[in-house]
Amino acid sequence: MRATTIHAPYDIRLEDVPDPTIDGPTDALVKVVASCICGSDLWPYRGENKVTPGRRIGHEFVGIVEEIGGDVRTVKPGDFVIAPFVVSDGTCPHCLAGYQTACQNMVGYGSDQADGGQGEYVKLPYADGTLVATPEVPDDSLVPSLLTLSDVMGTGWHAARAARVKAGDTVVVVGDGAVGLCGVLAAARMGAERVVAMSRHEPRQKLAAEFGATDIISERGDAARDAVLELTDGVGADAVLECVGTGQAMTTAFDVARAGATVGFVGVPHGVEAPIPTMFRRNVGLAGGAAPVRAYLPDLMADVLAGEINPGRVFDSELPLAEVAEGYKAMHERRAIKVLLRP
Amino acid sequence: MRATTIHAPYDIRLEDVPDPTIDGPTDALVKVVASCICGSDLWPYRGENKVTPGRRIGHEFVGIVEEIGGDVRTVKPGDFVIAPFVVSDGTCPHCLAGYQTACQNMVGYGSDQADGGQGEYVKLPYADGTLVATPEVPDDSLVPSLLTLSDVMGTGWHAARAARVKAGDTVVVVGDGAVGLCGVLAAARMGAERVVAMSRHEPRQKLAAEFGATDIISERGDAARDAVLELTDGVGADAVLECVGTGQAMTTAFDVARAGATVGFVGVPHGVEAPIPTMFRRNVGLAGGAAPVRAYLPDLMADVLAGEINPGRVFDSELPLAEVAEGYKAMHERRAIKVLLRP
Numbered sequence: 153m154r155a156t157t158i159h160a161p162y163d164i165r166l167e168d169v170p171d172p173t174i175d176g177p178t179d180a181l182v183k184v185v186a187s188c189i190c191g192s193d194l195w196p197y198r199g200e201n202k203v204t205p206g207r208r209i210g211h212e213f214v215g216i217v218e219e220i221g222g223d224v225r226t227v228k229p230g231d232f233v234i235a236p237f238v239v240s241d242g243t244c245p246h247c248l249a250g251y252q253t254a255c256q257n258m259v260g261y262g263s264d265q266a267d268g269g270q271g272e273y274v275k276l277p278y279a280d281g282t283l284v285a286t287p288e289v290p291d292d293s294l295v296p297s298l299l300t301l302s303d304v305m306g307t308g309w310h311a312a313r314a315a316r317v318k319a320g321d322t323v324v325v326v327g328d329g330a331v332g333l334c335g336v337l338a339a340a341r342m343g344a345e346r347v348v349a350m351s352r353h354e355p356r357q358k359l360a361a362e363f364g365a366t367d368i369i370s371e372r373g374d375a376a377r378d379a380v381l382e383l384t385d386g387v388g389a390d391a392v393l394e395c396v397g398t399g400q401a402m403t404t405a406f407d408v409a410r411a412g413a414t415v416g417f418v419g420v421p422h423g424v425e426a427p428i429p430t431m432f433r434r435n436v437g438l439a440g441g442a443a444p445v446r447a448y449l450p451d452l453m454a455d456v457l458a459g460e461i462n463p464g465r466v467f468d469s470e471l472p473l474a475e476v477a478e479g480y481k482a483m484h485e486r487r488a489i490k491v492l493l494r495p
Numbered sequence: 496m497r498a499t500t501i502h503a504p505y506d507i508r509l510e511d512v513p514d515p516t517i518d519g520p521t522d523a524l525v526k527v528v529a530s531c532i533c534g535s536d537l538w539p540y541r542g543e544n545k546v547t548p549g550r551r552i553g554h555e556f557v558g559i560v561e562e563i564g565g566d567v568r569t570v571k572p573g574d575f576v577i578a579p580f581v582v583s584d585g586t587c588p589h590c591l592a593g594y595q596t597a598c599q600n601m602v603g604y605g606s607d608q609a610d611g612g613q614g615e616y617v618k619l620p621y622a623d624g625t626l627v628a629t630p631e632v633p634d635d636s637l638v639p640s641l642l643t644l645s646d647v648m649g650t651g652w653h654a655a656r657a658a659r660v661k662a663g664d665t666v667v668v669v670g671d672g673a674v675g676l677c678g679v680l681a682a683a684r685m686g687a688e689r690v691v692a693m694s695r696h697e698p699r700q701k702l703a704a705e706f707g708a709t710d711i712i713s714e715r716g717d718a719a720r721d722a723v724l725e726l727t728d729g730v731g732a733d734a735v736l737e738c739v740g741t742g743q744a745m746t747t748a749f750d751v752a753r754a755g756a757t758v759g760f761v762g763v764p765h766g767v768e769a770p771i772p773t774m775f776r777r778n779v780g781l782a783g784g785a786a787p788v789r790a791y792l793p794d795l796m797a798d799v800l801a802g803e804i805n806p807g808r809v810f811d812s813e814l815p816l817a818e819v820a821e822g823y824k825a826m827h828e829r830r831a832i833k834v835l836l837r838p
Contacts, residue, residue, distance in 0.1 A: 245730045246754045254754030254777050314780070387588045411589045411597030414782065417775070426769035426781065432760070434597050437657070437782030439757065441775040 154495070155271030156476045158209050161199030162484075164477040169208070172267050172275035177223035180279030182233060186299050187213035187269045188467070189479050189491045190237070191329050192420050197480050200422065208262035210270025211237040212302035214295060217283070224279045231285040234453065235274070236446040237303040239266050242281020252281070253442035269302075270476055272495045284449040286457065296464025296492055297456045300334065304490070305452060305463040306445025307418045308334025308395065312342055313448075314440035315391035315416030319343030324380055325365075326405050327395030328356040330466040330490040331418060333363055335393040337463055340364025341455070344391075348383065350376055350404070356489060359465060373400065377407040389413060394440075397421050409436045416440045467492040497838070498614030499819045501552050504542030505827075507820040512551070515610050515618035520566035523622030525576060529642050530556035530612045531810065532822050532834045533580070534672050535763050540823050543765065551605035553613025554580040555645035557638060560626075567622045574628040577796065578617070579789040580646040582609050585624020595624070596785035612645075613819055615838045627792040629800065639807025639835055640799045643677065647833070648795060648806040649788025650761045651677025651738065655685055656791075657783035658734035658759030662686030667723055668708075669748050670738030671699040673809040673833040674761060676706055678736040680806055683707025684798070687734075691726065693719055693747070699832060702808060716743065720750040732756060737783075740764050752779045759783045810835040 155169045174181055187210050195201040196209070217231045227233055240247050240255035247255050259277055262268035266276040276282060290298060297305075308331050317323050323339040325332050328351035339347045340363060349360035352370040360368060369379045380389060388410030394401055397419025405415045406427050414437040417424075426438055455461045469488040471479050472495075479491035498512045517524055530553050538544040539552070560574045570576055582602035583595035590598050602620055605611035609619040619625060633641060640648075651674050660666050666682040668675050671694035682690045683706060692703035695713040703711060712722045723732060731753030737744055740762025748758045749770050757780040760767075769781055798804045812831040814822050815838075822834035 245728070249753075249755055251754040251778055314778075385588070410592075411594040412592055414780075421771045421775050424771050426771060428764045428767050428769060431781070432764050432784040435594055435657075435782075435784035435787070437757075437780060438769065438774070439778075439780030439782070441778035444778070 153272040154473065155268055156209050157206050158196055158203055159205045160203055162197065164197065164480045166474055166476055169271070172273050174219050174221055174275065176277055177221040178278050178280065179221040179275060180217055180224060180227060180283060181219040181273060181275045182215040182235065183218045183273055184213045184215040184269070184271060184495050185232070186295050187493050188299055189270070189483055189493070190303055191331065193480070194484055195420070197484060208268030208271065210268040211261040212299065213269040213274060214299050214302065215274070218273070220279060226280045227283050227285045232289045233283040233285045234298055234301050234449060235269070235276070235283055236306070236449065239276050239278050239282045240446055241278045247281060250444055250447040252444045252446040270473065270493060282446065284453060286453065290457065294456060296467045297462055298453065299492065300463040300466060301445065301449055301452050301456065303445060304330040304466060305334045306448045307331045307443040309338040309448050309452060310443030310445070311335045311393040311395055311416040311418040311440055312338035313416070315393055315414045317342045317344055317391045320345045321390040322346040322348070322384055323391045323393065324348045324350065324389040324408050325393045325395060326350050326401045327419060328353060328360060329395065332393070332395035333359055333466050333489070334463050335395050336360050336365050337363040337461055339393065341461060348380060348389065353486070355468065362465065373404065376404055380408040384410070391416065395419050397424065399423050399425065403427070406430055406436055411435050414439055418443055466490045470494065496615040497816065498611055499552050500549050501539055501546055502548045503546055505540065507540065507823045509817055509819055512614070515616050517562050517564055517618065519620055520564040521621050521623065522564040522618060523560055523567060523570060523626060524562040524616060524618045525558040525578065526561045526616055527556045527558040527612070527614060527838050528575070529638050530836045531642055532613070532826055532836070533646055534674065536823070537827055538763070540827060551611030551614065553611040554604040555642065556612040556617060557642050557645065558617070561616065563622055569623045570626050570628045575632045576626040576628045577641055577644050577792060578612070578619070578626055579649070579792065582619050582621050582625045583789055584621045590624060593787055593790040595787045595789040613816065613836060625789065627796060629796065633800065637799060639810045640805055641796065642835065643806040643809060644788065644792055644795050644799065646788060647673040647809060648677045648680070649791045650674045650786040652681040652791050652795060653786030653788070654678045654736040654738055654759040654761040654783055655681035656759070658736050658757045660685045660687055660734045663688045664733040665689040665691070665727055666734045666736065667691045667693065667732040667751050668736045668738060669693050669744045670762060671696060671703065672738065675736070675738035676702055676809050676832070677806050678738050679703050679708050680706040680804060682736065684804060691723060691732065696829070698811065705808065716747065719747055723751040727753070734759065738762050740767065742766050742768065746770070749773055749779055754778050757782055761786055809833045813837065
């Protein structure tokens with residue numbers, strides 16, 4: 153089969169690799185219907201994370217189950233399934249508590265145990281603990297929104313949940329990537345009265361508004377903080393979603409949080425520090441992390457199938473898998489918010 | 496009147512100072528019945544915080560209202576009142592949201608606007624926003640427990656609340672000072688099934704057990720972490736209370752927290768950093784800060800008056816105010832957990 157590999161910074165290739173096969177009783181083999189490129193894939197792409205030459209890449213995909221191991225109970229060949237961005241056993245104490253991203257037997261895609269998501273097929277262990285099947289094979293128009301449940305929509309949801317967003321809140325979302333935009337959608341869906349999106353890119357501003365943002369702030373740094381304080385009579389936001397992962401984004405997030413608020417953070421942190429004295433003085437909490445999207449998948453899937461949310465709008469580019477390298481380039485250059493790939 | 500002043504590290508004096516008087520319409524003048532020494536008073540005492548020579552000190556007291564300004568409505572002369580450790584206006588957005596320690600007009604004791612608590616009288620502004628009166632003048636035996644509501648019991652409660660302790664939880668409390676011990680009491684009162692107190696001092700271990708600790712861990716650092724993991728089948732605690740404020744205590748707190756847990760921190764941080772990568776990977780949150788004890792006072796007061804909790808047990812020493820310097824020495828040398836002072 154063909155699968156995406158990374159060889160060095162800016163060197164993404166689609167290559168022939170061995171066809172995967174079922175090895176263990178809890179395995180599933182999935183024929184990929186659609187996959188996509190994640191903001192976190194750009195870290196190795198840009199050389200900011202170490203690259204192992206030839207490593208398979210991609211961790212967001214949906215597809216049709218092709219074959220299962222003898223102990224798999226919840227999915228069967230022919231099912232349309234959504235794959236969370238990590239493989240979890242579903243049975244350890246952390247999985248049972250709803251924190252599948254801390255699974256004691258967690259497996260990453262693009263490893264010895266699971267294929268990368270940006271390929272034609274993915275074999276993975278722990279099918280029952282990982283995959284979620286739709287009641288029936290969905291209409292193709294729903295594929296983009298279902299695909300976001302692999303990562304970005306579940307991650308945006310996690311940011312809002314970690315930030316303890318509640319009905320009537322004023323919520324600030326820092327970051328206008330796909331996760332930030334999904335955070336806007338999540339906050340609106342949770343009943344936030346005012347959702348302030350920080351974005352300086354017009355297409356993203358438009359999508360944020362479509363997702364429920366009531367206010368757009370295009371400033372950054374101190375000016376962004378001042379704008380939020382002006383919007384909130386000097387009080388600050390009830391909840392803040394930090395969806396970037398940089399030090400500047402985290403600083404802004406704490407700057408705009410009111411006393412007693414929580415910053416929900418889901419951007420993979422790179423050089424981020426928590427402002428402990430500020431947190432202490434104003435009782436601003438920090439919560440979040442690698443989103444347990446598996447825990448949110450059933451409910452969010454129901455919302456997508458019912459047409460309540462349409463997070464697939466974050467895909468502004470669709471390419472054949474053969475053009476995966478161009479997809480990375482487009483996202484790196486911010487020409488695309490998020491690229492969907494069809495094998 | 497006489498009041499306690501600090502002149503230099505280890506130089507605490509009881510001195511004659513001008514008698515305070517009512518100046519403004521929201522003021523109250525309180526005759527102190529009992530005050531006490533706080534762990535945070537030891538920071539300037541030890542020279543770890545800057546000392547302004549001659550500054551008044553003390554921020555925990557109970558007393559009888561002597562006189563009020565013309566606009567005061569909720570307390571009257573003759574009332575027995577409990578004073579939270581900061582003065583808050585009770586009307587700003589942060590006070591209304593229950594975060595009085597972020598009051599937009601907050602006043603500290605031992606300042607131009609409010610006397611220090613370790614004296615014979617305290618004049619303070621914002622009587623209605625700050626003081627809470629008991630229904631009647633309580634029996635003297637209840638004074639120690641009511642006095643803890645000024646700070647340590649409300650602070651321990653805040654740690655447990657910030658850590659989101661719930662019924663059935665396994666809770667670890669890092670720190671066996673008065674706040675940590677009150678944290679044990681709070682966690683037990685909230686229904687925690689297992690409360691693990693970290694303490695290496697026998698009298699404190701005993702009091703922790705009396706307050707509801709089910710397990711005592713006397714190890715520190717990695718050994719303490721290993722002990723908690725052994726108690727929890729390698730999973731970690733559902734909630735952790737960090738009641739010290741040092742880097743080592745914070746490290747231990749995160750080490751023993753299970754995925755998805757929250758570390759509630761109330762120890763005034765000195766050189767503390769948050770382990771962002773660990774927090775992200777395991778979804779362990781950090782919340783807390785300067786406790787809004789005013790928000791908890793009515794309920795905790797009711798618990799004390801009903802005999803449901805007896806946090807006054809943290810006072811293992813009572814001295815006349817004239818011996819305040821010895822009180823500081825005893826706490827500094829850890830001969831006393833907490834010293835109560837009677838003017």
